[in-house]
Amino acid sequence: MVRSSLLLAVAASATAVSAAVHGEGAEGSIMGPVAFLWPEDRPWSAAADNTAPCGSTSGPMNRTAFPLVGGAVALTIADDAYNVAFRIAYGNNPTSQSDFKTFVPSEVAAVEAGHQCYKAPTITNVADGTNATIQLEYWSNDSGRDETFYACADITIVSATAFSDSIPCFNVTVTEFEAPASSDAAPQSSVAPPAPAAVSGGDSGLTTGQKAGIAVGTIIGASAIIGAAVFFALRRRSKPSDSEAAPYMTHTKSAHSVESVPAVARQ
Numbered sequence: 477m478v479r480s481s482l483l484l485a486v487a488a489s490a491t492a493v494s495a496a497v498h499g500e501g502a503e504g505s506i507m508g509p510v511a512f513l514w515p516e517d518r519p520w521s522a523a524a525d526n527t528a529p530c531g532s533t534s535g536p537m538n539r540t541a542f543p544l545v546g547g548a549v550a551l552t553i554a555d556d557a558y559n560v561a562f563r564i565a566y567g568n569n570p571t572s573q574s575d576f577k578t579f580v581p582s583e584v585a586a587v588e589a590g591h592q593c594y595k596a597p598t599i600t601n602v603a604d605g606t607n608a609t610i611q612l613e614y615w616s617n618d619s620g621r622d623e624t625f626y627a628c629a630d631i632t633i634v635s636a637t638a639f640s641d642s643i644p645c646f647n648v649t650v651t652e653f654e655a656p657a658s659s660d661a662a663p664q665s666s667v668a669p670p671a672p673a674a675v676s677g678g679d680s681g682l683t684t685g686q687k688a689g690i691a692v693g694t695i696i697g698a699s700a701i702i703g704a705a706v707f708f709a710l711r712r713r714s715k716p717s718d719s720e721a722a723p724y725m726t727h728t729k730s731a732h733s734v735e736s737v738p739a740v741a742r743q
C-alpha cells in the first residue's frame with residue numbers, strides 16, 4: 477500500500493501536497509499532536525489519548541509486519557512535543573505500562589511539526605512471528621498546559637527476508653518545507669555560472685546556483701515523499717471530527733489556509 481501511494485502521490489499537485497502535508501489540520505480531528513506514520517497506530521480518540529499505555533479505546537486490531545533487522549518508527553507531528561519515548565512490549569495484548577520496555581531511541585528531547593523517523597535496533601531473542609506493541613509517549617502543550625499523550629502501534633515481527641514493505645522513513649520539519657515556497661524563487665538553470673573569484677575558500681566549494689539546485693531538488697523530492705505519506709495517512713484515517721477539533725482549527729498554520737483558497741480568490 478505504501479508503494480502504490482508513492483506513485484499516486486508523485487502525480488498529486490504541489491498545492492494538495494503542501495496544504496495537507498504536516499497533519500496540522502488533522503490534529504484534534506483524526507490524531508493528537510503526534511501520531512505514528514509507520515507502523516500503523518490504533519484509532520485515535522480525544523477521550524483516550526492521555527490514558528496509558530496506549531491512548532486508544534481500541535485493542536490490537538491491524539498488525540503491521542515489522543522486520544527484525546532494519547525496522548524504524550516514523551512520526552507525523554502536528555504540534556511541538558517533548559520527552560518523546562518509544563517502548564515495546566512483546567505479546568498479543570499488553571495492557572500494563574510495566575509490560576513496555578525501552579525501544580528506539582531511548583528518548584528524544586523535543587520534536588517540531590513535520591515528520592521524524594528513528595531507526596530501530598536489531599531485535600534479538602525474539603522469534604519470527606512474535607506479536608508486539610510499540611508505545612509512543614510524549615508531552616505536548618494541549619489547550620494551555622502540558623499533558624502526557626500515548627499511542628500504540630501493533631506489529632508482528634518478521635525476518636528481514638520476509639519483510640517486503642517499504643518504510644516511509646524521512647525527516648522534514650514544517651520550517652524546512654515552507655522556506656523555499658515563501659521566497660517563490662524560480663529554479664536556477666542547471667548550468668551554474670563559474671564561482672566568483674572573490675569568495676574566500678573554506679566553504680563547501682559549491683556555487684550558489686548549485687546549492688539552489690540541490691535545495692530545489694531536495695524540496696521536490698520531499699514533496700513527493702510527504703505527498704505519499706499524507707495520502708497514506710488520509711487513506712487510513714478517515715474518522716469524523718470530534719469535540720477537540722474546533723480549538724485546533726484555530727492554530728492551523730497560515731500556509732494551510734492560503735493553499736485552501738481557490739486560485740481565483742487569491743488574486
Ligand SMILES: *[C@@H]1O[C@H](CO)[C@@H](O)[C@H](O)[C@H]1NC(C)=O
Pocket residue numbers: 519534537538
Ligand atoms: C484495519 O484494516 C482494514 C483494512 O485495511 C481497515 O478497513 C480497517 O479500518 C482497519 N481497522 C482499524 C481499527 O484501523
Ligand SMILES: *[C@@H]1O[C@H](CO)[C@@H](O)[C@H](O)[C@H]1NC(C)=O
Pocket residue numbers: 536537539568605606607632
Ligand atoms: C498475533 O496476532 C494475530 C492477530 O492479531 C493472531 O492471529 C496470531 O495468532 C498472533 N500470533 C501469535 C504468535 O500469537
Ligand SMILES: *[C@@H]1O[C@H](CO)[C@@H](O)[C@H](O)[C@H]1NC(C)=O
Pocket residue numbers: 617618619620621622
Ligand atoms: C502552553 O501554551 C500556552 C499557550 O501558548 C502558554 O500560555 C502556556 O504557558 C504553555 N504552558 C506550558 C506548561 O508550556
Ligand SMILES: *[C@@H]1O[C@H](CO)[C@@H](O)[C@H](O)[C@H]1NC(C)=O
Pocket residue numbers: 592593594595645646647
Ligand atoms: C531523523 O532525525 C533524528 C534526530 O536527529 C535522527 O536520530 C534520525 O536518524 C533521523 N532519521 C533519518 C531517517 O534521517
